[in-house]
Amino acid sequence: MTRILDELRRLVEAESKTNDLPAIVGCARVLSAVGTDILGSVPLSVSTPHGPVLQWRFGSGPARVGLIGHYDTVHPAGSLEHFPFRIDGDRVSGPGTFDMKAGLLTMLHAAGAVRDKDPGGLDGVLLHCGPDEEVGSPSSKALLQEAVDDGMRAALVYEGAAPGGAIYESRRGGLWLKVVLSGRDAHASRAYEGANALHALADYVGRILDLAAPDLGTTVTATEAAAGTAINTAPGLASLTVDIRSATMSEQLRVLEAMTSMESAVPGVMVHVSVIQQVPPLELTQSRPALESIREAVTLSGMQWPGVATGMGISDANHLSLMGVAVVDGMGPVGGEDHSPREWVSASNILDRINLSASCIGVLRKAFS
């Protein structure tokens, strides 16, 4: 335990906010050293515009099983000054502890335990540590896709566990849209000479809210709006951003399709919808086969079933789901308050999660060889 906490301290004290390249490179160096020590081999370091992606590959055949993590955090350099690494009983706090440097150690030590038991026990396993997950993995996503093209069929993602230790079997996806309504300016006293985009916007917002399907987990939320230039001008231009969350890709596409084909209720106002960002959901259909293997591993080892949960946030598991990989998330330890200066992780739970993962790796290798 002392060893793991010392490694966690080294990783946390190597601050690594996404896009802070010197910091990211520094943390990659520490992670590489820590991982080499645990696994007995040096990672492949692939440089990307967001920093190095570190990968450990085992065996000569294709990697069928991926263990996936990221080492960037949302905490800017200097956060340690007011939020230092700290051990308080079972509670270990510091920037990036829960999201997800303790998860990285869970992954490395689980793999290390498998290898110690059987030198060939990791053949066909790939460990992947990305530098840019907190901004949607713009660079490392391509390397995940490459791994999938090379034969990766199942993956465990080591984000922190759901409350109580549950594993994420699904994560909602997100779609962010910009809507521009363009009509024609006119003096408000003779508004009939123009086409009022603000009136059209008010009506449009009312109608898109009906596209939500709360029973399916689909939400539609208007988030930003702008219109108007003067108190006595009927505006010819209005804009809106909309946040859409859904549990399935088909729901995401249904809302997108409905919004793009929806016409303005005000004659002369045109509606133009564009995608700002689109992240697929982690779908139950993609998590089920991996979850079955985990269930088998838990039964074989006599461990307690950790339970399953739905995640509201987004992770690499979302991308892997769309790539057709059998994937679950939340394999990291229990903790909380990530993305805040109170972020923490349970020290004792790290060992439990290492044991859980170590049992899962063998079963997954067999199921997805």
Ligand SMILES: [Zn+2]
């Ligand atoms: Zn994370």
